[in-house]
Amino acid sequence: MNRLVALALPLVSAVLISLVPGGTAHAADPDTAPVIQTAGLSTETGGLSGYLPISCVVRVEFTDQTPSDAEDYAISVEGRDGAGASHQYDGLGQPVPDAFTIGLPCGDLADGQHTVTVREHPGEAQATESEPAAFSYRVIDHPSRLDVAVPKVRGTYSVYAGRRYRLRPQGTWEARADISTRMWTSKRRSVFTSDDWTANTSGKAAVVSVDSADAMVATFRVPRRLAGRWLWISVLGRTGAWGADGVADYRYTFIPLKVLPPKR
Structure with a gap:
């Protein structure tokens, strides 16, 4: 016998971030850099499998007074980057022009405290970056x-x-x-x-x-x-x-x- x-299996599965066109493209403005509202872990699961689904994502919600297109934002967690945001939606199911969500797979994050920032880089304009936000992680x-x-x-x-x-x-x-x-x-x-x-x-x-x-x-x-x-x-x-x-x-x-x- x-x-x-x-x-x-690996803790994290691939995460698809849907892109929703919205907002009018603006030049990056240091005075209106993205502002993080919430940061932490989330789960997004799906797919056709006989196994229980599992995923781990660092999820950030942020706003921008002069929003760029959703794809012009990127997230950074201590040197690991992920691009492409999606709009948040209001109670009527309509995209909110200046409110976004962006995620990055947890990957091999170590247990403990971490920081995350959101970067805005529309076209050739100089990039602006949010103030960092802190979150904790453990398995x-x-x-x-x-x-x-x-x-x-x-x-x-x-x-x-x-x-x-x-x-x-x-x-x-x-x-x-x-x-x-x-x-x-x-x-x-x-x-x-x-x-x-x-x-x-x-x-x-x-x-x-x-x-x-x-x-x-x-x-x-x-x-x-x-x-x-x-x-x-x-x-x-x-x-x-x-x-x-x-x-x-x-x-x-x-x-x-x-x-x-x-x-x-």
């Missing part, structure tokens, strides 16, 4: 690893339908963590399709779907009807603490496991 060790306390003992059958890690298995953590989650456990199945190993999504969200193909619980679902058994499919296992811990005192989520995933018919 081979032991399969779950490896945590939620989590187990050092998460294992499950499964057999390797004909070169493929697998589980037998109808047999009980257990996830075994080494260490604990932080006390206030909300733990989500997802064990979804797909028809194919490398692709999770919209049909798979529908089958799992309807309950027909899901093994476990538990969100924001006090503890993860440690034991599982794949129903016999799902033999022949592939099992995607993920466990996500979060505190829900974002903003200036943000705590980043942490996720474990396993490679997709082949679901075999019951072993006789």
